[in-house]
Amino acid sequence: MANSSGSGSSDFDALARQYWGMWGDAMRGAAPKSAAEVGMQGFQDAIKSWTGQASGSGHGFDNVLGHFGRQNGDWFAQMQQVAAQFAGRDNSAQDIANAWKQALGGAGANPFESLLGGMRGPGLEGFEQWSEAAKPYLQGMHAETTGTLNTPTFGFTREHQERLQVLAQAQLDFQDTMSAYNGLMGDVSKAAYSRFESKLAEREEPGRQISSARALFDLWIDAAEEAFAESALSPEYRKVYGAMVNAQMRLRSGVQGMAEQAASTMGMPGRTEIDSAHRKMAELERQLRRMQRNQEKEAQQQPVRTAAKPVASEKTPAAPKRAAKPKPAPKPASKSAKKAVKSASRPAAKKALKKTAEKSAKKTLTPATRKPTKPASRKR
């Protein structure tokens, strides 16, 4: 088998030659095995070998391989097998559609469930992935609560028991909603097979016939996407999908609550505490900005007032002077503002915040009070 550290593509070449050689021979009727017998394993081995050779080449291609290698080769390889069954002989739309269905697992096959369940890899997070990641924890919880879901809780651990019961129920609910979603995808799969057969029937006349495995694969993609779109735009999908997402969020929320509880027992901060701190910071920052804006507005009105009262303007000669100094790009989140936010948790924070805010407001305010100048590039 190939490895990524190999100097060339010889491993892949050898494996691929072997696979496609057998495949070609089977097609030509020169080999004892049929194309179907050459089978998926050979193709998968060849693709696996190629993936190994191609990985580590940089340019972000490893991420692409993460998606490519997951299952895409398989779908196409299976379609190749189907095409091989009908190459060189009469066929019908129904036969091909049935063969495709068989290739994917028979009457109950649910390719949508397989595809969506397999949509993972770099940059992707599906709902099943989280469930798998949380599985060990959930299994432990499940063992603890089996058979006691609806029994009354008592004793000094009753709150803990209650939380476990809620969590176990949430897990069951999520499984139910996931089953409902997969059931809907089963319906979509059936609709996709049906559309595939109809599309095949449209290509029976000479001139419109399918002349490659790839074209057959693309036809399936069209059928599958149309069937999915019809469902995905329906009120039923909205309901089933929404229920699944909501159920998982309830489950996640329960798990997080348990984790926080455990963290709290050990004196560690949890999400709630950290969120609370972030919320305070965001609110303080917002208040600070409001104050700055108000001061800016006041300052903009000030020249009018000073013009009306020349005596008053003499009292504040520094302000216009400072205002005339051009400043670089204003940074509303100035150091002093950040300081104010930091210090807000200390006693007398309000006072400090007000003072610092006023100070920093003047800083950001100054460019606004002068008449804006055009940049050099505009003087043409």
Next chain:
Amino acid sequence: MNGPINISPMELAEEMSKMQRKLAAGIGTLRNMDDVHFGVTTREEVWRDGKVVLYRYRGAKTPTAKVPLLISYALVNRPYMVDLQEDRSMVKGLLEHGQDVYIIDWGYPDRSDRFLTMEDYIERFIGGAIDYLRKTHGLDAVNLLGICQGGVFSLCYAALNPGKVKNLITMVTPVDFHTSDNMLSNWNREIDVDLLVDTLGNIPADMMNLTYLMLKPWRLFSQKYVGMVDILDDKKAMEDFLRMEKWIFDSPDQAGEAFREFNTQFFQKNGFVNGGVKVGDADVHLRLVEMPILNIFAEQDHLVPPDASRALRDLAGTDDYTELSFKGGHIGIYVSSRAKQVPETIHDWLGKRSR
């Protein structure tokens, strides 16, 4: 042969053999490829507020436009899509026409940004950037180009600050979120957004990516990679492919509170159409958007259906409304061969309104 399939065994064997050759050649292609870069135009940071940065693009020639053009991109992907590569850059096209182009880069929100609201994004960040431009250019108002979700933000900003936006361009911007062909909206309607945000905090980028791929699961997660085999022996095509892949999966997490507000007000309540959109304490009414509007949408857009964008015509308060219906998809509008018409149209439209 009778039936839908008309392939000889030899033809099928040759097809397989061709695939093998492509795969084999691909290893060589990948080993000889240069690093994949994106964002081709020189830009300089001119203003910053936290993680949000305002960049000014520098083209080969000095801008001739008197009013700067600020691009506000969506939060859900990185804004370098508008300047992806040398031969696919809307920014480059705008600069070549003499526009003075700026862009807001929202950055990558982390947990400390969870409580950023729509008001922060609209009044603080877009507003801050616009105030900076007004100040440095000595203007009362600047031109604003909002893309997708950034277009929604731009509409809100323009409605709340009409005196600061001279001309408004919206690109692939949803306005009516409840058109019957809006899959994303359909999926959002039954989701308990409060529970989602309270549970997740920020919305993970990987979850957003999955949602977008699920809109066309077979095409985007299967057919695309099978199709990639066809170009494995083409270095340039592979570079383009990888660049696009990088962009697709280079998604920031979404600040939880802003996500909550956006989803509730738009995806669920269809606020622009039904009313009730609020940014902070302020009510947003599209009737107050009275400046000239150029509304650009894509005819094959699976994320923002054209009708979702067209709704702006009847809802905006402007008497000067223009539409450009682009033959392509949500991404093709920047990177397809036809995309060159977009900067040209924007420039011409702005030109007529600069006098």
